[in-house]
Amino acid sequence: MTLLAVEAISRSFAGHTVLRDISFTVQAGESVGIIGRSGAGKSTLLRCLNALERPDTGRILFEGQDLAHLPEKQLVLLRRKIGVVFQHFNLLSSRTVAANIALPLEIAGMPKAQRQERVAELLHLVGLEEHARKYPALLSGGQKQRVGIARALAANPALLLCDEATSALDPETTTSILDLLNQINKTLGLTLVFITHEMDVVRQLGHRVLVLEQGTIVADGPPADILKPDNALSSVKGAGYVASYS
Amino acid sequence: MSRLILELLLRATGETLEMVLASGFIAVLGGLPLAVFLTLTGPSGLCRMPWLNRPLGFLIDAVRAVPFIILLVLLIPFTRIVAGTSLGTEAAIVPLSVAAIPYFARIAEVSLQEVDSGLIEAVRAMGGTRWMIVRYVLLPESLPSLISGFTVTLVTLVGASAMAGAIGAGGLGDLAIRYGYQRFNTTVMLGVVAVLIVLVTGLQALGNLLSRTLRHDAPMRGA
Ligand SMILES: Nc1ncnc2c1ncn2[C@@H]1O[C@H](COP(=O)(O)OP(=O)(O)OP(=O)(O)O)[C@@H](O)[C@H]1O
Ligand SMILES: [Mg+2]
Numbered sequence: 241m242t243l244l245a246v247e248a249i250s251r252s253f254a255g256h257t258v259l260r261d262i263s264f265t266v267q268a269g270e271s272v273g274i275i276g277r278s279g280a281g282k283s284t285l286l287r288c289l290n291a292l293e294r295p296d297t298g299r300i301l302f303e304g305q306d307l308a309h310l311p312e313k314q315l316v317l318l319r320r321k322i323g324v325v326f327q328h329f330n331l332l333s334s335r336t337v338a339a340n341i342a343l344p345l346e347i348a349g350m351p352k353a354q355r356q357e358r359v360a361e362l363l364h365l366v367g368l369e370e371h372a373r374k375y376p377a378l379l380s381g382g383q384k385q386r387v388g389i390a391r392a393l394a395a396n397p398a399l400l401l402c403d404e405a406t407s408a409l410d411p412e413t414t415t416s417i418l419d420l421l422n423q424i425n426k427t428l429g430l431t432l433v434f435i436t437h438e439m440d441v442v443r444q445l446g447h448r449v450l451v452l453e454q455g456t457i458v459a460d461g462p463p464a465d466i467l468k469p470d471n472a473l474s475s476v477k478g479a480g481y482v483a484s485y486s
Numbered sequence: 487m488s489r490l491i492l493e494l495l496l497r498a499t500g501e502t503l504e505m506v507l508a509s510g511f512i513a514v515l516g517g518l519p520l521a522v523f524l525t526l527t528g529p530s531g532l533c534r535m536p537w538l539n540r541p542l543g544f545l546i547d548a549v550r551a552v553p554f555i556i557l558l559v560l561l562i563p564f565t566r567i568v569a570g571t572s573l574g575t576e577a578a579i580v581p582l583s584v585a586a587i588p589y590f591a592r593i594a595e596v597s598l599q600e601v602d603s604g605l606i607e608a609v610r611a612m613g614g615t616r617w618m619i620v621r622y623v624l625l626p627e628s629l630p631s632l633i634s635g636f637t638v639t640l641v642t643l644v645g646a647s648a649m650a651g652a653i654g655a656g657g658l659g660d661l662a663i664r665y666g667y668q669r670f671n672t673t674v675m676l677g678v679v680a681v682l683i684v685l686v687t688g689l690q691a692l693g694n695l696l697s698r699t700l701r702h703d704a705p706m707r708g709a
Contacts, residue, residue, distance in 0.1 A: 290611055320613035330608035333703035334626035343622060344612045375702035395612070 243268040243399060243431050244289065249298030249308065251284060258284045259295065260455040266399075271425045271432040273442040273463070276452035282435045285452065286401050289433060290322040291315045303398065320348055323392030327404040329384040331376040337387050338363065338372040344395040362390040366420065382413035389420060393430075400424070402434035406441060418444050439467055494661055495677050501575045502657035502685070505647040509582035510640050516583070517590030517639075518632075520546070522620055524591065525598040532606070532616050546588040554585055554646050558653055578647065578655030586643055593635035597628040630701040637693025641686050648682070658682060 244266040251259040258281045266272050274282050287293035288300060291307045300307040305318065323344075331340050338359050345355045363369045366386040376384055385405060392400055402421070406414040422445060425432045436442060442449050442463045449466050451459040459466050524543060527535040552560070561581045562572045569577040605623050614622065625632075651659025658678045666675025 292607070292611060316613050316615055318613070319611060322611075324608070324611040326604065326608060328604055330602070330604040332605055332608075332623065332627060334629065334700075343609070346622075347609070347612050347614050347618055377702055377704055391612075 241268045242266070243270075243302070244433075245299075245301040246289075247299040247301070249288060249295035249300060251281075251288065251293065251295045258455050259288070262298070262455070262457055264450060264457060264460060266431060266433060268398075268431055269425075269429045271434070271445055271447045273446035273449040274433065274435045274452055275437070275439075275442060275449060280452040281455040282452055283403055286403050286433065286435055289399075290319055290324055290401055292319075320344065320395050321398050323395070323397035323400045325385070325388050325392045325400065325402040325405045327407050329376070329381075329388045329408075331384060331387055331391075333375065333377055336373050336375055337368060337379070340376065340387055341390045341394055344391060348395050358394065362394060365393070365424075366390045380413075381409050382416060385409065385413075385417050386420065389417070389424070393424065393428075397430070399431045399433065402432070404435055404437065407437060414438070414441070421445060442467065491674055491677060494665070494674065495658075495681060498656065498658045498661040498678070499681055499685070501655075502644065502647050502659075504575055505578050505582055505650065505655065505657055506640055506643045508579045509586050509643055509647075510636070512579070512583040513586035513590040513639055513643075514636060516587035518594055520587070520591040521594035521598055522624065524595045525624065526616065526620075528595075528599070530599075530603075532619065546591055549584065549588045550592070554581075555649055555652070557581055557585055558650060573654045575656045578650040578653075578657075582643060582646055582650060585646060586639055589642065590636065590639045593638060594628075594632055597631035597635055598624050600631065601627045627703075630697040630703075633693060633697040633700065637690055637697070640689050640693070644682065644686055644689070 242265050246262055246264050249259060249262050250257065262285065264272075274285065276282055284293060288295050288307070289302075291300075291310070295308050298308060302318070303321070305314075307315065307318065310318065332343070335343065341359045341362050342355050345358060350358070359372075360369075363372055366389055368383060368386055368390070371379060371383065376387060379387065385408075388405070400421075405421070406417050409417060418441060421432065421434075424430050425445075432445070434441070434445060436445075446463050448461065449459075449463050450457050451466060520542070524539060524546075526532050527539040527542075529536070529539075531539075549557070558581045561584060564584075565572045565577050565580040568580050571577050601624055605627060606619055609619050609623050647655070647657050648659025648662070651657045651661070652663060654660065658681060662675055662678040665671040666678065
């Protein structure tokens, strides 16, 4: 079943074209990686997928609704079905771990008792039960990202978007976060679209990878094919790979 | 120090506190919504409205540009309408508030603008409305900084209220002028200065403590 269909979207900022005629579909349960150089338009594309950014042309069909043309009022409601995990976590410093995870539920208007139950479930899922009442400032990067993931999952989204979710973490922590995301994708069947600069992340997490270059998709296929060393495109990805460590 | 002088000081301190706290309260009531509005409609805000933001910003700065002692005199007719009289402690609350609202609005605006834009993006991505972003992000995240700004406002009001004393508002300024300046009573003058110092340092210490207690964005020092 197709969960998301991107049909020929373009986006430019002040005459500078950032996304050019992009089309692809994402099946329910699939895990799709997006790679490409810095400035290729990856984040802009992801922001279009959860309607924080509107494409100038084209359509984005999510559960049968067109994100590109829906009025803002309906977009607000639709965003509640799409979770986002950020590179820099973006946790509210004024709220405890539990209260951060509860925020999407508060926004959705869930009653308090139900909310507490759901937050307990999520704390268990990400293994942070004993940190529930702490403030994010006291957590390590990996723990903060676990909170970020729990928060993104709170409202039972149909789609999870990750913009360089592991870029701020050390290799070991990255592995544990990837395991968690893999588990979420496999056991919960949650559809995943993620951006990364690390080829290991693509190999471990992606069923499929899109390579973005100057706003266009130049390759789309399984990681094993795309990331082959003798692939004509490997230089492009090599550059991205090196950039992430420089 | 005679008993009379102590009583005078005590009453004057009470009047000063009344002026400062009442106009401080009104400054938050009026200034905070203005600050939120300025932030939302500003150049990097969530609902940019330059045609409203700029004139409002101009009006706020225009009021701030007028020296308080002149504002005091200019506002006498307005004060009469609002308070029924232009004399006394209650009447002085009117010009003090008029000066404090734009003052606090600008200070609070800075606090609100310092909130990490990533947090706003996160709550927008969760499907939060603009009102939810104000309620869940802007206000709670800037609260410690808002309290620091409010403390600065209160301290400024202590000084301004002493000036209001010059036109018969009562309070410590009034006392210092009537006894200290006009009758050369040095004891009263020094007493007033001492009370003002205690008042200002006390307010500042209280503000710092409250702000620090509510700040959770950095690991606790010494913990
Ligand atoms: N709101 C905006 N206004 C103007 N230009 C923008 C805006 N958002 C993105 N851009 C531009 O679009 C281009 C692509 O940005 P984007 O953030 O999508 O790149 P990216 O592929 O995510 O890069 P990185 O790997 O560094 O995160 C950049 O040149 C950027 O300056
Ligand atoms: Mg990016």
